[in-house]
Amino acid sequence: MVVDAPVVVIGILALQGAFVEHQDSLERLNLSRPIEIVLVRTLEDLDRCDALIIPGGESTTIALLAKLSGLLEPLRRFVSQKPVWGTCAGAILLADSVTNTKRGGQEVLGGMSITIARNGWGSQLESFEGDITVSGLKDPEVPFKGVFIRAPVVVELKPKSDDPPIQVIASLSPELLPPALQSPDHSGEPKTCVALRQGLHLLTTFHPELTNDHRFHEYFVRECVFPTIS
Ligand SMILES: NC(=O)CC[C@H](N)C(=O)O
Numbered sequence: 344m345v346v347d348a349p350v351v352v353i354g355i356l357a358l359q360g361a362f363v364e365h366q367d368s369l370e371r372l373n374l375s376r377p378i379e380i381v382l383v384r385t386l387e388d389l390d391r392c393d394a395l396i397i398p399g400g401e402s403t404t405i406a407l408l409a410k411l412s413g414l415l416e417p418l419r420r421f422v423s424q425k426p427v428w429g430t431c432a433g434a435i436l437l438a439d440s441v442t443n444t445k446r447g448g449q450e451v452l453g454g455m456s457i458t459i460a461r462n463g464w465g466s467q468l469e470s471f472e473g474d475i476t477v478s479g480l481k482d483p484e485v486p487f488k489g490v491f492i493r494a495p496v497v498v499e500l501k502p503k504s505d506d507p508p509i510q511v512i513a514s515l516s517p518e519l520l521p522p523a524l525q526s527p528d529h530s531g532e533p534k535t536c537v538a539l540r541q542g543l544h545l546l547t548t549f550h551p552e553l554t555n556d557h558r559f560h561e562y563f564v565r566e567c568v569f570p571t572i573s
Pocket of ligand 1: 401402430431432433435461493494495
């Protein structure tokens with residue numbers, strides 16, 4: 344580790360959901376430069392951060408708590424300027440639009456040019472685990488265990504001409520899609536896209552923080568965060 348390098352501050356939105364698990368994963372990384380982890384609950388917390396992770400949980404609740412704590416607009420500004428990784432509920436909040444919302448709809452932060460469906464795989468009973476292969480991870484030949492809990496489904500990739508391109512970095516095999524989501528041509532795209540990058544951001548519809556495999560956390564810091572730090 345280069346110890347005289349400035350400390351990189353990585354925030355984890357800590358309003359609701361699996362933020363402690365993300366903190367635990369980050370703390371276990373052996374990185375090339377020092378990081379400080381901040382559990383973000385206030386604007387002061389957010390202003391200290393160079394990057395942000397939005398955890399799994401309940402996106403409607405996270406958005407409501409962000410609104411009540413005056414963080415919604417600051418988070419939207421943050422997303423427009425710095426790297427953010429959304430996992431599951433966090434993925435929903437990163438989407439430009441969301442379907443299958445609770446009655447009354449929900450706020451999202453935007454940041455990725457996609458439409459995502461809440462609970463796209465179904466209810467808790469349809470939660471599952473599936474091995475995925477991600478070329479950018481360390482030891483890419485070792486599958487990563489995707490934990491899908493009432494997970495969203497990417498239903499549309501809709502980058503505008505001036506948006507950064509969307510890079511699909513992990514997909515599930517189409518036969519894992521529930522019948523309701525099967526495409527007639529069994530192509531599966533984009534519904535099988537379970538990890539995406541666009542510009543500074545990373546989106547996973549599953550929960551790397553709920554495994555003992557910290558390669559996605561290392562990938563986010565190495566690929567999305569450190570390159571933005573001078
Ligand atoms: N595991 C999760 O984060 C579930 C996401 C939740 N279904 C939502 O709509 O926000």
